[in-house]
Amino acid sequence: MNQYDSQTPAQRQRILHTVFDGYNASSDFPGFPIIDDLLDMYPHCKVILNKRSSSQTWEKSVRASLKFFSTRWYHLLTYWSLQSYWHYKLYRGYMHLAKQQLGVDDIFSAECYERHNEWVRAVAAARGREVLEWQPEDGWEPLCRFLGRKVPDVPFPKLNESAEIQELTKFLVKRGLWLWTRVLVAVAVLVIGVTIVLYRWRI
Numbered sequence: 001m002n003q004y005d006s007q008t009p010a011q012r013q014r015i016l017h018t019v020f021d022g023y024n025a026s027s028d029f030p031g032f033p034i035i036d037d038l039l040d041m042y043p044h045c046k047v048i049l050n051k052r053s054s055s056q057t058w059e060k061s062v063r064a065s066l067k068f069f070s071t072r073w074y075h076l077l078t079y080w081s082l083q084s085y086w087h088y089k090l091y092r093g094y095m096h097l098a099k100q101q102l103g104v105d106d107i108f109s110a111e112c113y114e115r116h117n118e119w120v121r122a123v124a125a126a127r128g129r130e131v132l133e134w135q136p137e138d139g140w141e142p143l144c145r146f147l148g149r150k151v152p153d154v155p156f157p158k159l160n161e162s163a164e165i166q167e168l169t170k171f172l173v174k175r176g177l178w179l180w181t182r183v184l185v186a187v188a189v190l191v192i193g194v195t196i197v198l199y200r201w202r203i
Helices: 009-020 034-040 055-065 072-077 082-101 110-126 140-147 163-200
Strands: 047-050 130-134
Touching: 009 034, 034 082, 034 110, 047 110, 055 110, 055 140, 055 163, 072 163, 082 110, 082 163, 110 130, 130 140
Parallel strands: 047 130
Antiparallel strands: none
16 A cells, blocks of 8 residues: 555556455445545445544544554564464555555554545545545435445344444454464574584584
């Protein structure tokens, strides 16, 4: 993502087709910062702008739940996990892209939220595409009407995403510490082994 803004649209979209082709929808990373390319690649796709009640509510939520994944502490604690490495790099890459795309330094700020929403509206309008501005509280009806689908005969799902992310954070950190333990034990065994060999060689 650090090189995203240095590539031509054709170069970017050739790579993106290998990621997105065959799927019916994209939510969150990696799709939301590249909506301009996705709209060009898939001319019949629809845009749903998932919003919060206010930019301040959004900022409070993401700072409490997601910001940790962009910190060097997270990178250090989970250093030996390849999955967590790319997770961290994804956030750092978006920091770079958001500065170029939106002119913001803090991707967890209310300003970033507002500018991103404005950018989505502008990108869609430039391509003559409609945007549904939607909040989870709105439920099924506006979503289904916008997508031309029948309203499901089940309640709209309500998930406690903050609690789930907290559990995910604990799991990733615990796994990271476990991997650190394995690495340190391996290094300790190697050092002890080399020390014993050298000691015996001198004898």
